[in-house]
Amino acid sequence: MKSLLTNADQKTTRAFLVGVELKSRSTWEVRDSLDELGELTGTYGAKVVGEGLQKLDIPNPATYVGKGKAEEFSEFCQTHTVDTVIFDDELSPAQTRNLEKIFSCKVLDRTGLILGIFAQRARTREGRLQVELAQLQYLLPRLTRYWTHLSRQRGAAGAIGGEGETQLEADRRKTQQRIDSIRDELASVRKQRATQRAGRQRHQWPLASIVGYTNAGKSTLLNALTGADALAEDKLFATLDPTTRRLRLPTNQNVLLSDTVGFIRKLPHGLVEAFKATLEEVVEADLLLHVVDASHPHAEAQIRAVNEVLSEIGADQKPTLMVFNKVDREAGQNAALRLLPQFTKGVCVSAKTGAGFSELMAELGAMLKPIRDFLTLWIPHTEPQLIARLHAVAQIVEQDYSGEQAYFRARIPPHVRHEFETYVREEETAPV
Secondary structure, eight states: OHHHHHHHHOOOSEEEEEEEEETTSOHHHHHHHHHHHHHHHHHHTOEEEEEEEEEESSOBTTTBSOHHHHHHHHHHHHHTTOOEEEESSOOOHHHHHHHHHHHSSEEEOHHHHHHHHHHHHOOSHHHHHHHHHHHHHHHGGGGGGGGTTSOOEEOTTSOEESHHHHHHHHHHHHHHHHHHHHHHHHHHHHHHHHHHHHHHHHHTOOEEEEEEBTTSSHHHHHHHHHOOOOOOOSSTTOOOSOEEEEEEOTTSOEEEEEEOOOBOTTOOHHHHHHTHHHHHHHHTOSEEEEEEETTSTTHHHHHHHHHHHHHHTTOTTSOEEEEEEOTTSHHHHHHHHHHGGGSSSEEEOOTTTOTTHHHHHHHHHHHTOOOOEEEEEEEETTOHHHHHHHHHHSEEEEEEOSSSEEEEEEEEOGGGGGGTGGGEEEEOOOOO
């Protein structure tokens, strides 16, 4: 089984890309998707040496593209020493087998390519388990092609058998056993995450999850706001493993800010399923920060793609703050100003320069504002520890140390009110 995964994931050097323009797709959409496939191929570690595009009413059930077009592409690939052909859509196991015969080289679809990238970039045990699960689920119906080189012979009863069939059944069993084992391990991960969430709830700390299209600047934003050291590169899927850091807002609130895996158009459903344990952070979040690369020419299409994935995991009704990033670029600034009025809550920022961070923090504080008691307190100067505690947990609106006792007007979380109850003089209606 290990050898099968190695064969499926090994790095390639020279790649040829294939796209199909169906009637249901616009030309720019196909072109942009194929350009994105080129970026994914570069992230995977391969060099794009050519590409081909065909207009079709419906995909060919045997070869996806027309057989004649496939043979035409094959001639190009042989001339330019291509070792991997990558299709921009998901292929069936039968289509993959037929195409490999025509091209005489390895054939990947978009799903296989994305799985390969995830396998390269997963760092934590949880991330590796999730990627392996998605790979095995993708590989299971495709196992047949790995054993077609072994002999096929007729048994006494006329049944076809042989080493290929015997090995195939053995590998199917092993694959299914490993899938079941990984699911058990990921179930344990979910329990651990539930325990962590319970701990956060005890602290009354809200969770804000950063979501967005891959390479929109999510990790850069997390690093800039919290001083985290999450990997931030100008590549698709630069980071996969979630990072969570504490952020203290100007309102003296503690917020947990969590970075998540980037989304993409045509994100494999199996990958979404495998990453459910990670994506639970999004589902359980109190607020989503939807980061958008405003400088991208198809930012609106990327917003729709992210919303589709959020809908798939059941997080599309979460309170969302739109964060239009990369406004340090002229194209980003112009697009952000055009897109901003379309959303109820939104801010324009540059994670690179820090522009717009004060507006972002203020909006975060307003949207995550917990129910707090607005109190007036008189605390003796002989209680410095209690005064320090008040500054740590409350939002101080007014203070005066000139009298015999220190005077405060403050918003205090209900779960710590009992610590200050002795010094409460009156309760007020909090000003807007």
